[in-house]
Amino acid sequence: MILVTTAGKVGSEAVRLLAERGLPVRVLVRNPAKAKPLAEAGVQVVVGDLDASASIDTAMTGVTAVVLVSPAVPAQELNVVASAARAGVGHIVKATSKASLDSPIARRRGQSEIEAGLAASGVPHSLLRSNAYMQNVLASAPEIARTDGFGSPAGKGRTGMVDARDVAAVAAEIAAAPDAHAGKTYWLTGPQLVSNYDVATVLSRLLNRTITYRELTFEQAKDAMIRAGLPEQIAHMNAQALSLTADGDAEWVTEDVPNLLGRPARSFEQFAADHTATFT
Template sequence: MPTNEHPSLAITGATGHVGGAVLQRLRRSGLPLRLVVRDPGRAPDGADDVVAASFGDREAATAALRGTDVLFMVSAAESADRLDEHRTFIDAAVAAGVGHVVYTSFLGAAEDATFTLARTHWATEQHLRESGMAWTILRDSFYLDVFPLFAGQEGVIRGPGGDGRVGAVARADVARSAAVVLEDAAAHAGRTYDLTGPEALTLAEIAGVIAQATGRKTVYEEETLEQAYRSREPYGVPDWQVEAWVSTYTAIAAGELDVVTDDVERLTGAPPMRLADLLRGT
């Protein structure tokens, strides 16, 4: 049975970047860990307690979470039903008797946020706060790791981002911060942390850092809103996904991601990585 000194932890997202990195750190803590995954066949090697459940299956999720005290809830994969899945999973945690949820949200989550997916995070936060469980919210900025991917093989980051700045954070720094919180969740109850990198860069500056670190020409190409929607039409994705993609850039242009905090360093004792550090693998 879990105790206050050694609560059992349930971890979602262990097959992904952040959840997987958190798992590796917590394995060294000696705390009892349960992995809640959609496909047990993809669970990391060496996991003893693996339970299958999806966010949207309340019955399976309730069974999977029963007997755990703290839940690390990595936000679900982007989908049209994401908010419903989040609410269902939180309700399942309540039914299972979970005491504390640590949720990965988004920086500037708000009902009227420019970035459309930040609105979903805000609604999830509200549902969690009203659940009766203790909570801790990790509001992550955009991930530093994705900007080189945005440049693609062409070496061009395209979007309506203007001269806006973004204090993007490395996934590894989010994982470090989350692990610290989870090792003593009660000490962080009712807290919201804004996890950012150490600097806020324009997209042109980001392209310049990528070019310098990789030796490959990389530039930022400004698009109008009309151009942004048109250039994404060939992907054939639903409207909500296009809106999310485009609003990634318009949120930066609006200045909503021009935020730098010291939360990562205060939690972990070490400063977050710069983009140049990440690209050098340091």
């Protein structure tokens, strides 16, 4: 049995792919109503909360491999690691980012803390250290639909952005046959570097209207995210990460996705074409 810890962007696609392969797969969710399509696809849906260790232990029964993906709150993911260690799980595939203990971004320091706990647990594991997800662009979709424009503090910086569906495909691939991946870190990206000016060009072509990108300051971007409903702390970290992008922090592309999946990584053009309805 493979356990996927949440049914967000990566988790829901990973369980869908694992179920499609006919593998036994279980997903832990807080709200089973949201996971109805997954249950209908043959996935075992278990109600739990990453803050409640007992519910994680229940979900861990009979599990051989775990896909650990969540908002990456250290206490929550470390609950999963401890539960997996108690249950003698054979492998954890952990979704992570450019984690580092001295990062200015709290989220990256938290990821580093989780990675250290995972290493200390002794459970064999692999890390999926992904570049920014293409799905982040969807956060600007309401603004694009309304104003034909979007803004960011990423300046002219380019990102090796990866489709979260490809991150999920890699997680599923490893969880299905983990042995060769123990101790490995994969740096997941899309096929090319993309700036927000490129995003605007691709969207303009696909949507058949001119979409304009505006370079914002850190404060302008943070305020806009708060106005759009993000908690202050998350808006702060997102604006920090995007400001680092302006300085080249996300300018990296690897061949890890095609090497692991035996097919090209999805391009931003493909991603945008699959989501045109969201921008209109």
